Amino acid sequence: MAGFFSDLIQYRGLFQMIVVLGIGGSFPYGFHISVINYPSLHIRNFINGTWIERHGFPLSQETTLLLWSFIVSVYGIGGLLGSVCCGYLTTKYRKKKCQMFTNLIMLAAAVSMGFSKMARSFEMILFGRLLYGIGIGFSFNIHPQYVGEISPKKLRGFTSATVAVFLTLGKVSGQIIGLGEMLGGESVWPLLLAFSGVTAVIQLLALPCFPDSPSYLLIQKGNKEAFMKAIQQLWGEGDHQAEIEDLKKEKESMAGTKSLRVLEILKTRSLRWQLYVVIVLMTTLQLCGINAIYFYSFEVFRTAQFEEDLIPYVSLGVGMCEFLSSILCSSLIERFGRRLLLWGGYAAMAVVLALLTLTLSLQHRFFWMHYFSVILVFLFVLCYGIGPSGATVTVMVEIFSQTFRPSAFVIVGFFNWAGLFLLGMIFPFIVEYLGPFCFLVFMGILAVSAIFIYLFLPETKGKSIMDITVEFNKLNYGKQAFSTENHVPKETVLCTRL
Numbered sequence: 001m002a003g004f005f006s007d008l009i010q011y012r013g014l015f016q017m018i019v020v021l022g023i024g025g026s027f028p029y030g031f032h033i034s035v036i037n038y039p040s041l042h043i044r045n046f047i048n049g050t051w052i053e054r055h056g057f058p059l060s061q062e063t064t065l066l067l068w069s070f071i072v073s074v075y076g077i078g079g080l081l082g083s084v085c086c087g088y089l090t091t092k093y094r095k096k097k098c099q100m101f102t103n104l105i106m107l108a109a110a111v112s113m114g115f116s117k118m119a120r121s122f123e124m125i126l127f128g129r130l131l132y133g134i135g136i137g138f139s140f141n142i143h144p145q146y147v148g149e150i151s152p153k154k155l156r157g158f159t160s161a162t163v164a165v166f167l168t169l170g171k172v173s174g175q176i177i178g179l180g181e182m183l184g185g186e187s188v189w190p191l192l193l194a195f196s197g198v199t200a201v202i203q204l205l206a207l208p209c210f211p212d213s214p215s216y217l218l219i220q221k222g223n224k225e226a227f228m229k230a231i232q233q234l235w236g237e238g239d240h241q242a243e244i245e246d247l248k249k250e251k252e253s254m255a256g257t258k259s260l261r262v263l264e265i266l267k268t269r270s271l272r273w274q275l276y277v278v279i280v281l282m283t284t285l286q287l288c289g290i291n292a293i294y295f296y297s298f299e300v301f302r303t304a305q306f307e308e309d310l311i312p313y314v315s316l317g318v319g320m321c322e323f324l325s326s327i328l329c330s331s332l333i334e335r336f337g338r339r340l341l342l343w344g345g346y347a348a349m350a351v352v353l354a355l356l357t358l359t360l361s362l363q364h365r366f367f368w369m370h371y372f373s374v375i376l377v378f379l380f381v382l383c384y385g386i387g388p389s390g391a392t393v394t395v396m397v398e399i400f401s402q403t404f405r406p407s408a409f410v411i412v413g414f415f416n417w418a419g420l421f422l423l424g425m426i427f428p429f430i431v432e433y434l435g436p437f438c439f440l441v442f443m444g445i446l447a448v449s450a451i452f453i454y455l456f457l458p459e460t461k462g463k464s465i466m467d468i469t470v471e472f473n474k475l476n477y478g479k480q481a482f483s484t485e486n487h488v489p490k491e492t493v494l495c496t497r498l
Helices: 002-010 012-024 026-035 040-055 061-093 095-114 122-149 153-177 189-193 196-209 214-220 224-235 241-253 262-267 269-287 290-303 311-336 338-362 369-398 405-456 465-480
Strands: none
Touching (some): 012 196, 012 224, 026 153, 026 196, 061 095, 061 405, 095 189, 122 153, 122 369, 153 311, 214 224, 214 241, 241 465, 262 269, 269 369, 269 405, 290 311, 290 405, 311 338, 311 369, 338 369, 338 405
């Protein structure tokens, strides 16, 4: 505990920047995942009422539902667009400047959402939702990279795990603010949708007070003076010579190397297994069943005879469980490492899903079975928060060097947003045809991913990018693995476009 408080004092600049990055980074991502469900009835009524005012007749129920579904799903389309564009723009204009621009997009979205009811235009909701997706596509790409690059090795796991902490905090905040007693009421729902404008303003005002990442200043800009100033501001007084030497070695190994295009990264043998790992991690994060758990939690709570008015608050308890477990992950990740939290978390989640399928199947035969289902819902969320939720981002940041990270995160972002969109399209059909047995699909994915991570992911805890690259070269080149320098592409174009 004494060590924690001494780190808190010494690295106070780092922790302050983590908060600022989180507020405008993964927080809005989580907020807009959860908050859109609360005003859904009000928005559909608004769409229908606006149509009647314009044309004198109401929309059919199917058309209203289609428009509402498009409002929900356009968020994923915007996120995909923002994520794909982000790699090129962050390489050219640096992450800090791009994140500042992201806040302007978020403010424009908030204005469009906030004034939609006054303007009697549901199209403004659609446009604002698209802008939110683009902005969050940028910020959710930038935030993990930025927070990983500003951290010393001994805190890198903790700081990267805060991406999940702020994401789950965004989910919980959306659940709280979306309640009817807060901003989820019929008269104030536009303010609920515009709430992210507040977080954008906070970051827009605070971020200029902090530096670009030290690794960016040294490796890409070659500005040693700004590099040392950033180290002092973020890490405080102390002996950081070992960290500085690691960054200098990375800079030397990258000498003459320029950033790769996305398609070039896909073809580069020295990055092949790193890509396999991040694709598995991101695909599993989307298909692990957490969305199914949240969907089924309402049905489980009803079966457990919770009063209808209490169910939103019990569901809020599920969100709080995920938030607290993600905080626990940030404190455990440097003790147990990334690899154990990932494959162990996947395995535990698979076991819980198997038990949940059993209890849901038998709940009509034994009246006490639904209480076990409630316990398993909370247990699954706990395993998810402690394991994959925080450790996934940490690994994705650590296994790529400063030069290749922007393009690699374009690929990560593509799988994230494409997976989110596809899951939203096919999930209702999976539930309709399989019912509670849909968890068996997610259980199989988790089991395969656990085996893959156990076999092929080297532990990255406390290692420099040079050491991690050597570990991956054993997979990329087998018995012919050479030193890192021999496998760094030298002649490439400074660009991250496709």
